Amino acid sequence: MSKTQSLHDSTPDKAPVVRFAMVLDLRRCVGCHSCSVACKSENEVPLGKFRSWVKVIEKGRYPDVSRQFLPALCNNCDNPICNRNCPVRATYRRPDGIVQVNQHRCIGCMYCMASCPYDVRYINPLRKIIQKCFFCDHRVDKGVEPACVETCLGRARIFGDINNPNSEIAQTLATNPVTTLKPDLGTEPHVFYIAADYDAMDPTSGVDINHIHFEHPF
Amino acid sequence: MDQNFVTVLYNSPHQIPLGKLLAQYFYLTGLSAGSFVVSVIAILGGKSEYKALGKIGAVVAPLCLVLAPMNLLTEMAQPLRSWHLMTYLPGYINLKSPITYGVALLTSYPISAIIYAFFVYTGNMKMSKIFAIIGIPLAISVHGYTGFILALGKGRALWNTALMPTLFIVSAMVSGIALMMLIAIILNVFFSKDKSQEAIAADRELIYGLGKFLGGVIIFDVFLIFNAVLVLLTSSKEAWHVAELLLWGRFAVDFVGIELILGSLIPLFIVFYPKTARNLKALSFASILVMVGIYAMRYTVVIGGQSVPLH
Numbered sequence: 001m002s003k004t005q006s007l008h009d010s011t012p013d014k015a016p017v018v019r020f021a022m023v024l025d026l027r028r029c030v031g032c033h034s035c036s037v038a039c040k041s042e043n044e045v046p047l048g049k050f051r052s053w054v055k056v057i058e059k060g061r062y063p064d065v066s067r068q069f070l071p072a073l074c075n076n077c078d079n080p081i082c083n084r085n086c087p088v089r090a091t092y093r094r095p096d097g098i099v100q101v102n103q104h105r106c107i108g109c110m111y112c113m114a115s116c117p118y119d120v121r122y123i124n125p126l127r128k129i130i131q132k133c134f135f136c137d138h139r140v141d142k143g144v145e146p147a148c149v150e151t152c153l154g155r156a157r158i159f160g161d162i163n164n165p166n167s168e169i170a171q172t173l174a175t176n177p178v179t180t181l182k183p184d185l186g187t188e189p190h191v192f193y194i195a196a197d198y199d200a201m202d203p204t205s206g207v208d209i210n211h212i213h214f215e216h217p218f
Numbered sequence: 219m220d221q222n223f224v225t226v227l228y229n230s231p232h233q234i235p236l237g238k239l240l241a242q243y244f245y246l247t248g249l250s251a252g253s254f255v256v257s258v259i260a261i262l263g264g265k266s267e268y269k270a271l272g273k274i275g276a277v278v279a280p281l282c283l284v285l286a287p288m289n290l291l292t293e294m295a296q297p298l299r300s301w302h303l304m305t306y307l308p309g310y311i312n313l314k315s316p317i318t319y320g321v322a323l324l325t326s327y328p329i330s331a332i333i334y335a336f337f338v339y340t341g342n343m344k345m346s347k348i349f350a351i352i353g354i355p356l357a358i359s360v361h362g363y364t365g366f367i368l369a370l371g372k373g374r375a376l377w378n379t380a381l382m383p384t385l386f387i388v389s390a391m392v393s394g395i396a397l398m399m400l401i402a403i404i405l406n407v408f409f410s411k412d413k414s415q416e417a418i419a420a421d422r423e424l425i426y427g428l429g430k431f432l433g434g435v436i437i438f439d440v441f442l443i444f445n446a447v448l449v450l451l452t453s454s455k456e457a458w459h460v461a462e463l464l465l466w467g468r469f470a471v472d473f474v475g476i477e478l479i480l481g482s483l484i485p486l487f488i489v490f491y492p493k494t495a496r497n498l499k500a501l502s503f504a505s506i507l508v509m510v511g512i513y514a515m516r517y518t519v520v521i522g523g524q525s526v527p528l529h
């Protein structure tokens with residue numbers, strides 16, 4: 001999937017053995033926020049910060065209304081701008097595609113945060129370093145699914161190796177219309193959405209651009 | 219879709235990672251680079267009456283650049299780890315990151331600027347010319363790279379344009395010239411008691427000339443801003459929202475009011491209108507306005523650029 005699509009990879013045959021990715025099948029998402037809670041407890045995410053959250057919108061006028069959910073997390077991009085811009089190589093991309101941050105090298109310059117088009121990174125206010133979703137690599141390395149995937153009651157989150165044709169994620173990607181957030185930016189996100197809503201994916205939809213509350217990171 | 223149809227019920231907080239201190243850092247490097255360039259033009263220009271100007275710039279440039287990185291250190295979450303930037307080991311430093319070029323420039327440029335100032339003040343013209351020529355590309359890059367920092371932040375529509383480095387260099391020139399002009403006026407009015415009448419008059423001619431030069435660079439700066447805004451208005455949806463913020467939204471006071479009207483149009487009028495162009499009070503007022511205007515520009519670019527939500 002990724003390799004035939006990739007803008008930046010000129011050697012699609014030499015695909016790495018494993019490429020982890022996630023599919024969010026929003027036809028099954030009930031907006032329960034369990035993934036956000038599981039992620040917080042698994043990764044000790046401090047108060048007010050999120051590695052994974054569920055954006056909720058309402059659209060339409062009565063009686064034609066609906067509520068739409070958009071779970072969001074780091075896209076563990078194939079061409080991550082955070083990685084390209086990190087001056088000290090604290091952010092790095094593992095061969096299996098997970099974008100990880102070396103917590104001992106990060107100098108907290110926040111350039112990665114400013115460059116990421118999805119605003120998924122945060123400064124841990126207690127440890128003063130950058131953190132974000134890294135597909136729970138401590139669990140994945142031991143062969144367990146990420147915490148948010150395991151907890152998802154509707155099985156809306158599918159995690160796995162997209163280069164393994166027998167995996168559930170590869171089959172889901174092959175047989176469904178999928179999209180990513182901001183595909184035009186060429187970051188090659190590896191969190192894919194099924195049935196994501198146009199307005200939920202649009203960061204400026206339904207907000208008054210002049211009165212948004214912004215937070216300084218720490 | 220029509221905005222009225224959509225209500226956001228829940229979302230995670232929006233963040234502004236780079237704050238006012240970063241804007242201040244850009245401002246100070248800009249002042250430094252601008253005044254260095256003016257100083258070098260004065261020294262290389264060769265005429266002895268320009269020397270005074272060359273000396274002012276030679277002091278202001280390293281001074282601003284010593285203050286600038288303090289802002290960066292306070293802005294960082296881990297200032298004590300800043301030595302990680304200077305290991306220069308292949309596996310530990312990312313040569314693709316503009317911050318990496320910046321660290322090399324922030325180290326080499328102040329050193330060369332201090333040596334340059336030393337030779338300017340000891341009157342060694344040959345050596346000061348050599349260090350002027352070494353310093354010019356460093357001064358331009360030390361400010362140009364800050365433009366690249368923003369231009370490569372691809373998530374932000376206001377930053378991610380090829381115009382950014384040029385805009386930064388030109389606005390640096392504007393603020394640097396204004397600062398030099400202000401200092402030259404102060405020296406001329408308050409600190410030239412022991413100078414002859416002719417020398418003071420010659421200095422004044424120099425200040426009037428500097429005013430015209432300032433006007434020219436402001437026109438170029440305004441032209442670049444016009445280009446940037448025009449493209450924002452016709453580009454992506456996010457770009458349109460940034461233009462909205464700048465032109466009639468949250469940042470309109472800073473951008474249109476302070477940066478454009480107070481910081482560019484009024485000073486332009488002052489330096490070109492014959493009655494005020496040769497009036498030291500008016501010119502010093504103009505240079506203060508210009509410096510405030512460029513500060514507003516750094517602020518709108520850094521903070522305004524991050525004020526469109528990304529998720």
Ligand code: SF4
Pocket residue numbers: 073074075076077080081082083099115116117118119120121132187
């Ligand atoms: S989503 Fe942002 S933080 Fe995550 S890999 Fe992509 S660019 Fe980096």
Ligand code: SF4
Pocket residue numbers: 085086087088089090091101105106107108109110111112113130
């Ligand atoms: S904050 Fe840390 S991870 Fe991000 S760019 Fe700076 S050093 Fe790299």
Ligand code: SF4
Pocket residue numbers: 038039040042043051052073132133134135136146147148149
């Ligand atoms: S994969 Fe792990 S870190 Fe990422 S959102 Fe899920 S629980 Fe959080």
